[in-house]
Amino acid sequence: MTTDQLILQIKQKKSFLCIGLDVDLDKIPQHLLKEEDPIFAFNKAIIDATHHLCVAYKPNTAFYEAYGIRGWKALEKTIAYLNEKHPEIFTIADAKRGDIGNTSTMYAKAFFEDLAFDSVTVAPYMGKDSVEPFLAFKNKHTILLALTSNKGAFDFQTQEVDGKELYKHVLETSKRWKNSQNLMYVVGATKAEYLAEIRKIIPEAFLLVPGVGAQGGNLQEVCKYGRTANIGLLINSSRGIIYASKNEDFAKAAALNAEALQKEMAAIMSR
Numbered sequence: 132m133t134t135d136q137l138i139l140q141i142k143q144k145k146s147f148l149c150i151g152l153d154v155d156l157d158k159i160p161q162h163l164l165k166e167e168d169p170i171f172a173f174n175k176a177i178i179d180a181t182h183h184l185c186v187a188y189k190p191n192t193a194f195y196e197a198y199g200i201r202g203w204k205a206l207e208k209t210i211a212y213l214n215e216k217h218p219e220i221f222t223i224a225d226a227k228r229g230d231i232g233n234t235s236t237m238y239a240k241a242f243f244e245d246l247a248f249d250s251v252t253v254a255p256y257m258g259k260d261s262v263e264p265f266l267a268f269k270n271k272h273t274i275l276l277a278l279t280s281n282k283g284a285f286d287f288q289t290q291e292v293d294g295k296e297l298y299k300h301v302l303e304t305s306k307r308w309k310n311s312q313n314l315m316y317v318v319g320a321t322k323a324e325y326l327a328e329i330r331k332i333i334p335e336a337f338l339l340v341p342g343v344g345a346q347g348g349n350l351q352e353v354c355k356y357g358r359t360a361n362i363g364l365l366i367n368s369s370r371g372i373i374y375a376s377k378n379e380d381f382a383k384a385a386a387l388n389a390e391a392l393q394k395e396m397a398a399i400m401s402r
C-alpha cells in the first residue's frame with residue numbers, strides 16, 4: 132500500500148485508529164474456545180465489527196508465536212482475511228525484527244511476501260545494514276522503533292550520546308538510509324511531550340503510536356504535538372478495544388470502544 136492510499140483512507144473514514152489484535156486465549160470469551168480456530172474466530176468477529184472505524188490492524192506476532200503452529204496458522208488466516216475482505220486497510224506485523232543483512236532479508240520476505248503485510252516493526256539497534264533489506268521492498272513500510280512507550284525506553288533511548296539523545300540519532304541517521312521514504316517510526320503515546328522535538332527531525336513521516344488506553348497515553352496530547360497536515364499518526368489501541376467484554380457481545384463492545392476513539396479523532400480532524 133502506498134502512503135497516499137493510507138492518507139486517503141484516513142480522510143474518508145475520519146479515523147487514524149489502528150486496532151491491535153493481541154489475542155490471549157485466557158482473555159477471549161470462553162464460548163470461542165469451542166471453535167476449531169478460536170484465535171481466528173475472535174479476530175474475524177473483531178474485524179467484522181470494527182473495520183469501518185479504523186484504518187489499520189496490528190497483530191503483535193508474540194501473541195501468535197506463543198501458540199506455536201496453530202498460532203502462526205491463525206495469523207496467516209487473519210492477514211489473508213484482511214487482504215481479501217478489506218484490502219484498503221493498512222496492516223502492521225508488530226514483530227520487532229532486525230538482524231544481519233541476509234537474515235533481515237528473510238524476515239522481510241516472511242512478512243512482506245509470504246504473509247503480505249503492508250508493514251513490519253523493526254528494531255534499529257543493529258544499524259543500517261540490518262534495516263535496509265526491509266526498505267528495499269516497494270510500497271512496503273518499515274516501522275522503526277524510535278521512542279517506545281515503556282519505562283525501559285529511558286534506559287537507552289533517552290540517554291545522550293555525543294550530546295544528543297539516542298532516539299534522535301536513530302531518527303537523523305535513518306533518514307540517510309537507502310529508500311528511507313519507506314520508513315515510519317514507533318513513538319509511544321506515553322512520550323507525547325517528546326513529539327514536538329521529534330517532528331523537528333521528521334516533520335512528515337508517519338508515526339505508529341501505541342500506548343493509548345491500557346498504558347494511559349493521551350490522544351489529545353499526541354495529536355497536539357505529533358499531528359501533520361496529513362495527520363501522520365496511526366494511534367494503536369489493543370487491549371482497550373478487543374477486551375471490552377468477555378461475553379457473547381464482545382465484538383459489539385469492541386466496536387463501541389473503537390467508535391469512541393474514532394469520534395474523538397473525527398473531532399480533532401475537523402479542527
Ligand SMILES: O=c1ccn([C@@H]2O[C@H](COP(=O)(O)O)[C@@H](O)[C@H]2O)c(=O)[nH]1
Nearest residue numbers: 191279280281319341345346368369370
Ligand atoms: O513502544 C511500544 C511498541 C509496541 N507496543 C505494542 O503495542 C501494543 C500495545 O497494546 P495495548 O494493549 O494497547 O497496551 C502491544 O502489542 C505492544 O507490544 C507498545 O505497547 N509500545
